[in-house]
Amino acid sequence: MESGTDSGHNTPQVIEAVGLRKTYGDVVAVQDISFTVRKGELFGLLGPNGAGKTSTIRMLYGFSPMTAGSLRVMGMDVTTDWRAIRARIGVCHQENNVDPDLSVRENLEVFAKYFGLPRRIAGEKIDAMLKFMGLEHREKSAVMELSGGMMRRLILARAFMNDPEFAILDEPTTGLDPQSRQLVWDRLAELKKKGVTILLTTHYMEEAARLCDRLIIIDHGKILAEGAPRDLVHKHVGRNVIESSPVSEELRTFLAGRSLEFEDLGNRILIYCRDEEPLFQEISRRFCQENCILRTATLEDVFLRLTGRDLRE
């Protein structure tokens, strides 16, 4: 007998975006991107500032109408079923848009009402969420007394108030101290274990590499790469990177004569290599005994290679 529950394409899709496009006047923020997020997956959406991440996210929960394309979230059409979709998702915004006129607990009370939770259930849920995000001792505090990290945690608590099946987290860890970040990572892992699908944006590549099952890197509204973090590193950079700084002219001549992938940044050179030791030995012996390091290639290398090193707004 055939089992219908095996993995692969039978896994229900939480997001099915096809040819998603968003324009503001003449500015194209998102250019016909297509991607899917599978149930239970922790999916990364990476890109420099202004790449189109937030525009994409705003379309996902039916806040911004899309200019073109089709978008299904948990099998529903965002344009018509936005209310049913939002009832089952949690959104953590990039801005700290907690309500400064209300206490920590009241912030969550109001959100429980937005979700239509009955009072008694709301009370229990609020207690649970305060504890979940390590805010139980601050429930009466005014929001303005909270540290930046606590505000971020409050926004996350708010996003999880309705037991979402799908959480959209726009830079949840930006501005957090290492302790808070660790707590957030633990919580995300717990939610993932419970089967919650998570879409995450972050500027910390180390975090993305650590948490994401799969991710896309976008820039100028287009997808540049898609895959598991490790695969992306192997595909776009290699296993290791040799960094040399300062750069000698001899090294430049040496590299020019070989079919090696490298990036010359002026005062620093990055050589991407698939197999490591012999090349490193040679380079460090001949060109830069002390100023040469061999390190593991990272997602940050991929990101910078694909999106370039120019500063963004």
Add this chain to the structure above:
Amino acid sequence: MKMRPMAITSRFYPVWYRNWLVYLRTWKVSFLPPFLEPILYIAAFGFGLGSLIDSIAYAGMTLSYVEFIAPALLAVSIMNSSFFETTYSSFVRMYYLKTFDATMSAPVSVDEVTTGEIMWGATRSLIAAAIMLAVLIAFGLIGWRYCLLILPLALLGGLGFGSIGMMFTGIVPNIDLFTLPTFLFITPMFLFSGTFFPLDTLPGWAQVAAMTLPLTHLSNLSREICLGFPCGLSILWSVLYLVCFAAVFFLAAIITMRRRLIK
């Protein structure tokens, strides 16, 4: 452009509730203006200006100057409470606090946000009118017979002025520009809507012009209620005017707020 159907369910209530919760925290301060305002006006106009004016003839009645302006003070307070709530206060929530962005990540529509804010503006009018009413009755300036009718009037007026304020919130690029509708709309009405002097002292064309202003109708109705309806059924036109005023600008507010928030 075709207008999308309105998405308004009872989910506007939590938007209202959020503001109510904040009000409960600050009521000790918020209730002062409607409490002190009539006292200040009575002192200035009653003892100051009123001592220069013998009496005012209105609909066959002879009123002291303070008796004449007391109902108008109610009307002005109804106008100001909702208008300034849905302009400055709503703008702060929308633009600086990003409250509406957060709200709309939950199953609440932009139309429900707009509605909740306008309803809250109307509630502020209701609260202000109730407090002021108590003060004016305590001073013996208005009759108590029909005075509770002021409350539904405050809601109706509050919806109208709250809606027009919300419409401006959907339009103004920055908060300083609320000065324009305040000076071009609110201040002239405050002075020329039969508030501080009877309309029939104005030249004919100005009387007609005054009849197009919503505050004229609001203060008419307030005066009728306070004086026991000396003008009879003719006031129904004013009710109709205010209903249309509220409906038209509610729709306008829905449209401008959609344009503002949906990007």
